[in-house]
Structure formats: structure tokens, C-alpha cells
Amino acid sequence: MQLAVALLAMAWTARSDDCFDVQYSADTVTTSAGNQLVEIALLDEMHFEFDVVINSFPAGWASVFNCGSDNSIRTPGFWLHPDSGTAGAEFEGFHISFSTLSNTNAWINPGPELVTGQSYHVELDVTQSSRVVTIDGVVRAEDTAFEAHNTYDSLPCYSGDPWYDAADVVITNLVISSPAECSVDCSALDLDTFLSSCSSNYDDLVAGIGTNSGNVGTNSYNIEENSQKIVTLTSANAALSARIEENSQNTVTLISANVADIAANAEDIAMIKSQRLNNQDATPGVIFDFSNTDLLIMGLLVINLTVIALSTYICVSGKAVKYQPVKAYGSE
Numbered sequence: 001m002q003l004a005v006a007l008l009a010m011a012w013t014a015r016s017d018d019c020f021d022v023q024y025s026a027d028t029v030t031t032s033a034g035n036q037l038v039e040i041a042l043l044d045e046m047h048f049e050f051d052v053v054i055n056s057f058p059a060g061w062a063s064v065f066n067c068g069s070d071n072s073i074r075t076p077g078f079w080l081h082p083d084s085g086t087a088g089a090e091f092e093g094f095h096i097s098f099s100t101l102s103n104t105n106a107w108i109n110p111g112p113e114l115v116t117g118q119s120y121h122v123e124l125d126v127t128q129s130s131r132v133v134t135i136d137g138v139v140r141a142e143d144t145a146f147e148a149h150n151t152y153d154s155l156p157c158y159s160g161d162p163w164y165d166a167a168d169v170v171i172t173n174l175v176i177s178s179p180a181e182c183s184v185d186c187s188a189l190d191l192d193t194f195l196s197s198c199s200s201n202y203d204d205l206v207a208g209i210g211t212n213s214g215n216v217g218t219n220s221y222n223i224e225e226n227s228q229k230i231v232t233l234t235s236a237n238a239a240l241s242a243r244i245e246e247n248s249q250n251t252v253t254l255i256s257a258n259v260a261d262i263a264a265n266a267e268d269i270a271m272i273k274s275q276r277l278n279n280q281d282a283t284p285g286v287i288f289d290f291s292n293t294d295l296l297i298m299g300l301l302v303i304n305l306t307v308i309a310l311s312t313y314i315c316v317s318g319k320a321v322k323y324q325p326v327k328a329y330g331s332e
Contacts, residue, residue, distance in 0.1 A: 020047065020177040024157070029171045031064065034162035040067065042075055042152040043178045049123040050174040054116050054167075057085055062167035064094070065174075067157040072104045075149060076124055080114075080167045087113040093140075096133060098126055100147035108133065110140035262301070 024038040030132040052064065057080060064078040070297045075096040083089035094115055097107040114120070123134040132139060158175065160166030 019180050021176060021180040022177045024174070024176040026174045027172060030170065031160040031169055033063070033160050033164070033166045034158065035166070036156050036162045037174075038176070039156050040176055041153045041178070042067065042150075042155045044151060045125075045127045045179050046075075047123070047125050047179075048076060048175070049120050049121070050052075051119055052143050053119045053170045054080065054084075054114055055170070056116060056168045057082055057114075058165060058167060061095075061164050062156070063161040063164040064167045065157070065159055065167055065171065066161035067176075068099070068161070068319055069156060071161075071163040072099070073155070074099045074105060075152075075155065076126070077161070078122070078173040079164065084114045085116070087111075090218050093135075094120075094122065096124065098124070098131060098149065100149050102147060106147070108141050110135065112140075143247045178289045188230070201240045265301070 023040045024039065029035075030035060048063065048065075059082060062080045064080060066077040067073075067075050077097040079095040079097075081091035081095055083091045084093060085093070091109050093109050093111040095107060095109050097105050100106050106130075112135070113191065121136050121252055123132075125132045125134075126149065128148040129144070129146060131141070131143045133141040157172075159171055169221070
């Protein structure tokens with residue numbers, strides 16, 4: 001993932017994890033009571049690290065390293081205790097304190113138990129809301145709700161503070177630093193620099209990719225569900241189309257039958273008119289009510305046309321019926 005992001009990045013400017021103001025560093029320091037090394041500015045974010053070899057354990061509390069102008073300021077403070085080498089003891093390992101706004105001695109003993117003659121790499125990272133202790137590359141304690149601390153423009157740091165005996169240890173590779181505002185060219189052409197300094201810029205993007213992947217899974221399920229519904233609707237539509245086609249054929253058949261019946265009725269009407277004329281010739285004295293006969297003929301035509309329309313509607317609605325047309329008077 002980081003490599004893919006690196007190849008896509010084009011000249012991003014970001015704060016590098018390697019951008020720190022090193023306020024103090026020393027290859028080797030000796031410990032003694034009140035041995036001041038430097039004065040530092042204690043800022044919102046601080047990083048302390050060193051290697052230390054323990055020659056012997058003390059009879060009481062013994063100071064390894066401390067930054068503070070008096071015993072109530074421990075930002076930070078590292079001590080050894082007689083039980084520092086005892087597994088499971090309350091003061092197992094290094095005793096580490098960092099004063100907060102309300103607690104001058106916010107301490108922790110993260111372990112592990114210590115052994116004389118062995119070198120330990122110790123790191124402490126503190127912000128206004130967190131504290132992380134790392135021993136030999138392993139995070140031994142992490143508090144992401146750590147109380148804020150005071151800042152100082154100038155604060156003395158000691159390898160062996162003035163208030164306790166100095167620990168019998170050897171400190172090397174001591175570094176005191178704080179983050180600095182700086183930028184690097186996060187170009188895809190320099191992958192080593194990018195991966196070591198700029199990849200953190202994409203943490204939120206990686207989290208966003210995870211969220212979007214979940215959304216894709218949900219949408220895929222919805223697409224599959226909708227596809228099944230489309231298949232069902234398509235099948236129903238095909239059945240409906242077949243029904244409409246069948247009813248259309250029934251409509252044509254009924255209309256053809258009704259047209260044939262109308263033609264037959266027309267013949268019957270012609271025959272009635274012929275009979276009427278013959279009757280007039282044969283019986284001149286008889287007067288027929290021809291208007292009623294005309295009305296009869298017209299009524300028959302209306303009835304048949306109505307039936308045709310009704311048959312068409314019934315067929316279209318899927319309710320085909322068999323129609324027996326009305327015959328004219330006198331037809332067989």
C-alpha cells in the first residue's frame with residue numbers, strides 16, 4: 001500500500017518524522033549527584049532517549065536522569081530502586097516520572113525487571129495529551145489521555161539530580177529533542193525518503209480506503225439484489241406481453257365474428273325491406289308503420305357495434321367471453 005501511494009504522490013510537502021530540534025546530545029555521560037548537563041526548553045512535545053548499562057542496584061532511590069529546577073519538577077525523572085531487578089515487584093524496572101499540571105510525581109514502573117551488566121535502550125515521548133515509554137524497541141506503556149504539563153523556557157537537566165544519590169550506571173547516546181517545523185519533498189522519484197518521512201500523510205487516506213471498501217461491499221450486495229428483482233420483473237413483463245398478445249388475437253377473432261354477424265343482419269334487413277315492399281304491392285289497403293321497422297334496424301346495428309366495443313375491452317383486460325350476436329327479426 002505504501003509503495004502504491006508513493007508512486008501516486010507528486011511533490012507533496014509534509015512534516016517529516018525525522019524533523020526534530022535536537023536540544024542536547026552526548027555520546028557518554030557520567031552520573032554523580034547534581035551533575036548538570038544542559039538547560040533545555042521544555043515544550044508541548046518532547047522526546048528523550050538514551051542507552052544505559054546498570055553496574056549495580058542501589059540501597060535506596062538513585063537518580064539516573066532528571067530535568068527540573070527543584071524536586072517537585074520531574075520532567076522527566078528516571079530512578080533506580082532496590083527492587084528494580086525483581087520481577088513482579090511494585091518498583092520493577094525503571095521508575096519514570098513526568099510532572100503534570102496537578103501531579104508533580106505522575107510515575108510509572110513499566111518493567112521489565114533489570115539485570116546488571118545489560119544495556120537497555122530507553123525512550124520517552126510526551127505531548128500535552130499522551131505519554132509513551134519504549135524499552136528496547138517495545139512499547140511498555142502508552143497513555144493517550146495523559147494530563148497536560150507546564151512548559152518552560154529554561155530547565156536544567158542532570159545525570160544524577162541534586163536531591164538523591166546518583167545511580168551506578170553508564171549513560172550513552174543521550175538525545176533530548178522536540179519536533180520542529182520542517183518540510184521535505186515527498187516526490188515519488190525518491191521512494192526511500194517518501195516511505196521514511198511522508199507515508200504518514202496517507203494514514204487518513206488508508207482509513208478512507210477501508211471505509212470505501214466496506215461501502216463497495218454493501219453496494220455490490222444491493223446491485224445483486226436489484227439484479228434479481230430485474231430478472232423477476234422481466235419474467236413478469238414477458239408473461240404480461242404474452243397475455244396481451246393472446247387477448248389481442250381473441251379481440252381480432254371476436255371482431256371478425258361480429259363483422260360477419262353484421263353482414264348477416266344486413267342481409268336480414270334487406271329481406272325485411274323486400275317483404276315490406278311485396279306486402280305493399282299485394283295489399284295496397286294495408287298501411288305499415290315503416291318508422292318502427294327503421295328503428296328496429298337501427299337498434300340492431302347499435303347493439304352489434306356496442307357488443308364489438310365491449311368485446312374489445314374485455315379482451316384487452318384479459319377477460320375474453322363468447323358473444324352470440326343479436327339476430328334480426330325473421331332471420332334463422
